[in-house]
Amino acid sequence: xxEPILELRGINKSFGPVHVLHDVDLVVRPGEVTALxxxxxxxxxxxxxxxxxxxxxxxxxxxxxxxxxxxxxxxEAAALGIEVVYQDLALCDNLxxxxxxxxxxxxxxxxLLDESDMEQAARETLASxxxxxxxxxxTLVASLSGGQxxxxxxxxxxxxxxxxxxxxxxxxxxxxxxxxxVLDLVRxxxxxxxxxxxxxxxxxxxxxxxxxxxxxxxxRMVAQLPTKDLTNTQVVELITAGxxxxxxxxxxxxxxx
Amino acid sequence: xxxxxxxxxxxxxxxxxxxxxxxVKTADKQDAAIADFGIDTTSRSTxxxxxxxxxxxxxxxxxxxxxLAGLIVLVIVFAVASxxxxxxxxxxxxxxxxxxxxxIAMGLVFVLLLGEIDLSAGTxxxxxASVMALHLVKAGNLQGGMGDTVYYxxxxxxxxxxxxxxxxxxxxxxxxxxxxxxxxxxxxxxxxWVEMLLAICVGSVIGCLTGVLISKVGIPSFVVxxxxxxxxxxxxxxxxxxxxxxxxxxxxxxxxxxNNNLNxxxxxxxxxxxxxxxxxxxxxxxxxxxRRGLVAQPTxxxxxxxxxxxxxxxxxxxxxxLNRSPNPDxxxxxxxxxxxxxxxxxxxxxTFVLDRTKYGRHIYAVxxxxxxxxxxxxxxxxxxxxxxxxxxxVSAVGAIVYSSKVGSVDPNAGGGNTLLFxxxxxxxxxxxxxxGKGRLSNAIIGGFVITIVSNGLGLIGAxxxxxxxxxxxxxxxxxxVDALSRRRAKATGH
Numbered sequence: 001x002x003e004p005i006l007e008l009r010g011i012n013k014s015f016g017p018v019h020v021l022h023d024v025d026l027v028v029r030p031g032e033v034t035a036l037x038x039x040x041x042x043x044x045x046x047x048x049x050x051x052x053x054x055x056x057x058x059x060x061x062x063x064x065x066x067x068x069x070x071x072x073x074x075x076e077a078a079a080l081g082i083e084v085v086y087q088d089l090a091l092c093d094n095l096x097x098x099x100x101x102x103x104x105x106x107x108x109x110x111x112l113l114d115e116s117d118m119e120q121a122a123r124e125t126l127a128s129x130x131x132x133x134x135x136x137x138x139t140l141v142a143s144l145s146g147g148q149x150x151x152x153x154x155x156x157x158x159x160x161x162x163x164x165x166x167x168x169x170x171x172x173x174x175x176x177x178x179x180x181x182v183l184d185l186v187r188x189x190x191x192x193x194x195x196x197x198x199x200x201x202x203x204x205x206x207x208x209x210x211x212x213x214x215x216x217x218x219x220r221m222v223a224q225l226p227t228k229d230l231t232n233t234q235v236v237e238l239i240t241a242g243x244x245x246x247x248x249x250x251x252x253x254x255x256x257x
Numbered sequence: 258x259x260x261x262x263x264x265x266x267x268x269x270x271x272x273x274x275x276x277x278x279x280x281v282k283t284a285d286k287q288d289a290a291i292a293d294f295g296i297d298t299t300s301r302s303t304x305x306x307x308x309x310x311x312x313x314x315x316x317x318x319x320x321x322x323x324x325l326a327g328l329i330v331l332v333i334v335f336a337v338a339s340x341x342x343x344x345x346x347x348x349x350x351x352x353x354x355x356x357x358x359x360x361i362a363m364g365l366v367f368v369l370l371l372g373e374i375d376l377s378a379g380t381x382x383x384x385x386a387s388v389m390a391l392h393l394v395k396a397g398n399l400q401g402g403m404g405d406t407v408y409y410x411x412x413x414x415x416x417x418x419x420x421x422x423x424x425x426x427x428x429x430x431x432x433x434x435x436x437x438x439x440x441x442x443x444x445x446x447x448x449x450w451v452e453m454l455l456a457i458c459v460g461s462v463i464g465c466l467t468g469v470l471i472s473k474v475g476i477p478s479f480v481v482x483x484x485x486x487x488x489x490x491x492x493x494x495x496x497x498x499x500x501x502x503x504x505x506x507x508x509x510x511x512x513x514x515x516n517n518n519l520n521x522x523x524x525x526x527x528x529x530x531x532x533x534x535x536x537x538x539x540x541x542x543x544x545x546x547x548r549r550g551l552v553a554q555p556t557x558x559x560x561x562x563x564x565x566x567x568x569x570x571x572x573x574x575x576x577x578x579l580n581r582s583p584n585p586d587x588x589x590x591x592x593x594x595x596x597x598x599x600x601x602x603x604x605x606x607x608t609f610v611l612d613r614t615k616y617g618r619h620i621y622a623v624x625x626x627x628x629x630x631x632x633x634x635x636x637x638x639x640x641x642x643x644x645x646x647x648x649x650x651v652s653a654v655g656a657i658v659y660s661s662k663v664g665s666v667d668p669n670a671g672g673g674n675t676l677l678f679x680x681x682x683x684x685x686x687x688x689x690x691x692x693g694k695g696r697l698s699n700a701i702i703g704g705f706v707i708t709i710v711s712n713g714l715g716l717i718g719a720x721x722x723x724x725x726x727x728x729x730x731x732x733x734x735x736x737x738v739d740a741l742s743r744r745r746a747k748a749t750g751h
Contacts (some may be wrong), residue, residue: 075634090632092625094693095618103622104633106615113613138552177367 003066005030005195006051006082006164011060020046023060024221026214028164028195033186035206035227036199038216039239044116044199047216048166049175051197052084053077063161083157084166088201091149097134098122100141101156125159129188133181147178154185164195171205183209203232217242222249303555321687323738324702327731331706335713342716345581346595351705353515355708356596358658359704361675362602363697364651368478369683370611370624370694373471375648376482376676378457380489380654381463382649382656383671388495389456389657390503390666393511397446411459412722419467422646424467425639430646433461449510453657460653461646463489468642476644486676494668506664514599514661518592521578526600528574531605536563571688596658600701603651607697620644624693655679674725681728682707685735691743706731 006028013021053071108114215238237244415438422431436459461504548551611617686703688695
């Protein structure tokens with residue numbers, strides 16, 4: 001098994017009196033899709049925001065490439081090679097695909113723009129992800145469909161030679177064909193050797209692309225197991241009750257504390 | 258658009274076991290994808306490009322098309338209604354009339370691109386004009402001319418502007434504000450060039466103060482600039498005095514800005530520089546894009562565009578170099594008015610900043626989605642403040658031009674309709690009030706529309722009431738076109 005690229009150990013996080021994350025462990029390996037599942041309020045988004053540096057952690061350890069790191073803000077996360085694709089995508093409708101992919105990190109000297117360089121790089125990135133649904137890289141984002149926007153947002157994250165990409169509900173608002181495209185893209189990210197964290201409510205999606213499924217239940221990581229060792233029913237039980245047969249929380253009493 | 262990639266069946270859910278085979282497959286897919294892109298994006302035929310353009314227009318991306326159509330209609334109407342409208346004398350006069358408003362509108366485009374508004378740009382330009390005229394009339398003794406209180410208030414304002422500009426690292430604003438303070442303190446004797454520089458720097462001081470109130474204090478731009486609109490009006494009155502007028506018509510340089518012309522040779526050199534420069538830039542960029550296999554317009558269209566600009570420019574230059582005096586035997590009036598190069602230089606610099614620099618890209622990004630820009634690491638407050646510095650500084654240039662046209666500065670300078678006409682010009686030209694959409698050339702087209710309305714109606718002897726009503730109707734029409742095309746753009750997904 002490959003060494004984890006990103007590892008959380010015993011993360012605790014409280015918002016005032018509310019203890020949101022209890023000793024959460026998470027392992028993300030390069031070349032694998034790690035699905036992060038859990039019911040609403042289980043703490044999925046909080047885990048992502050802790051990794052992205054938006055929230056500080058109260059206690060615990062974050063290891064990146066085996067080295068302990070302290071991520072104090074989104075820019076530090078980006079510098080490490082951690083990119084987050086948020087649910088609301090954060091794209092500018094009035095700019096085209098190239099302009100959006102390089103937003104805030106434009107190439108060029110003396111404050112000028114090197115359009116040719118950016119356009120070529122954007123096209124190479126999209127091509128390496130086998131994106132073939134976009135007619136032109138100079139299309140305005142406003143005229144793209146939901147799946148295409150998702151594609152651009154993911155490609156934007158990949159462009160920066162990132163090592164870990166966190167995707168927050170990438171298929172939530174998409175139709176069947178578009179979901180298909182995005183899942184293919186997620187798989188290809190992992191095939192290129194990136195560590196991918198996929199947050200999703202959709203069990204079909206999770207079982208289709210994930211190598212490992214991590215289940216959060218009321219702020220606790222109850223199981224992180226290879227997808228092939230789990231069934232759909234087991235995961236649903238883990239999400240709703242925190243345990244399923246022998247896996248998950250040890251005793252039913254613990255879950256009710 | 259939503260076709261499922263046929264050649265790419267979903268990868269094996271557990272691929273980590275058979276990596277070599279998978280890698281080969283991925284490589285194949287990559288080649289195919291690159292080929293797809295090469296064909297789809299770069300080589301559009303002329304017909305295809307025209308069809309795409311028609312689709313975009315029908316989808317609601319009108320740009321300055323309605324304004325151009327309006328411009329043509331207005332020209333035809335007034336040419337029929339008035340004998341004098343199409344004379345070269347009137348048309349060159351029109352250029353000078355339009356220049357002041359157009360320049361202010363060009364500055365406002367930056368503010369409008371963020372979806373903000375600067376209601377104070379008019380009276381702010383009036384303050385700049387008053388300081389300029391006062392410096393000339395009082396032979397450089399601003400302390401005596403302003404009175405101690407106002408003089409020290411100006412210096413404090415200038416120092417404050419330097420401070421906030423340095424704090425937000427807007428270096429151009431800080432530098433211009435520093436020059437303003439130095440000129441105020443130094444008491445250099447009257448010199449038209451110093452006065453124009455002073456006016457521009459005073460505009461910059463005002464912009465820094467406006468900008469910091471909006472971006473850092475967080476007051477909505479509408480409220481800040483409404484308050485400042487009133488306040489600057491008072492400052493102008495204080496500087497000039499009730500019922501007073503500061504004449505600048507006896508200074509040949511200041512008066513010449515909007516009333517004199519380049520000589521014949523200068524006019525043709527101007528044409529060569531701008532038309533030749535435009536052709537060189539557009540053609541070399543196009544050649545570069547084609548060579549590197551990037552998205553490019555069809556060569557025929559590029560050539561047609563360049564050809565049209567060169568031919569129209571040559572025709573306009575030729576007509577303006579003819580003697581257009583109403584009494585050609587006694588006086589000779591010929592050559593391109595100075596306002597033309599002034600507006601063109603501002604257009605070139607501004608368009609370069611918006612299209613070719615990271616700063617310009619960030620302005621469009623903040624206007625499109627401030628949240629997306631913030632997450633991309635763009636300093637949104639800095640961008641927001643800087644556009645107000647630009648708007649006020651550029652409006653001071655406009656003030657120089659319109660004061661020069663009239664030959665004097667009175668307490669109404671920059672008041673009245675000035676600002677509203679300038680906003681109107683930008684909006685009529687196709688700049689969106691909702692932000693994120695607009696170009697500097699919009700302001701020029703819109704400025705012509707507004708000026709032609711008042712000029713043409715004046716020629717056929719329409720009363721002021723009619724001029725105001727018609728101008729209002731034109732503006733309303735333009736705003737409706739903007740709103741409707743937005744709605745259509747949303748509906749069609751453009």
